[in-house]
Amino acid sequence: MEEPVKDNRRGFFGEGMKHLRPYEEGKEVVPGITAVGTHGHSWAHNSHIVTSGSSKVYVQADVTHVPFLFARNPGWHAFYDQDPAIAEATRRKVYDMLVAEKMLVQGFHYPFPSLAYVEKSGSGYREIAVPWNPTI
Secondary structure (H helix, E strand, O other), X not given: OHHHHHHHHXXXXXXXXXXXOOOOOOOEEEOOEEEEEOOOOOOOOXXXXXXXXXXEEEEOOOOOOXXXXXXXXXXXXXXXXXXXHHHHHHHHHHHHHHHHHOOEEEOOOOOOOOEEEEEEEOOEEEEEEOOOOOOO
16 A cells, blocks of 8 residues: 555656746736636635637536536535535635526536536526537
8 A cells, every 4th residue: 555655746746846937816827827826625725717719618627526416506515526615605706606697517426427517596507418429
């Protein structure tokens, strides 16, 4: 068991750090990909907006870890949100923006194909899944 821990330490605190380039929230990481601070799930949690021409997709990471629960009930809190109050505020801010901008969202924990649009529903939100298209 010690070997994976040792490899992890070496990767994240040793040689691996020489190959990482930190980036700032609110700025482009590389052309077409902007980092967005989405704190609450973890202290440095980030999501990204990927742009190509006039098309955008919001890659939300764990803003709504289990979207069918936390998008519909953004005020619910789970043990994996390190700061529940900030996580809730982040969910509401992100999902209000997705509704207002009619922006496509990709969620790590969304069902396949993991793409949706969002609309307001009561005091929460609901996802409108985008059908799979192999030519995307």
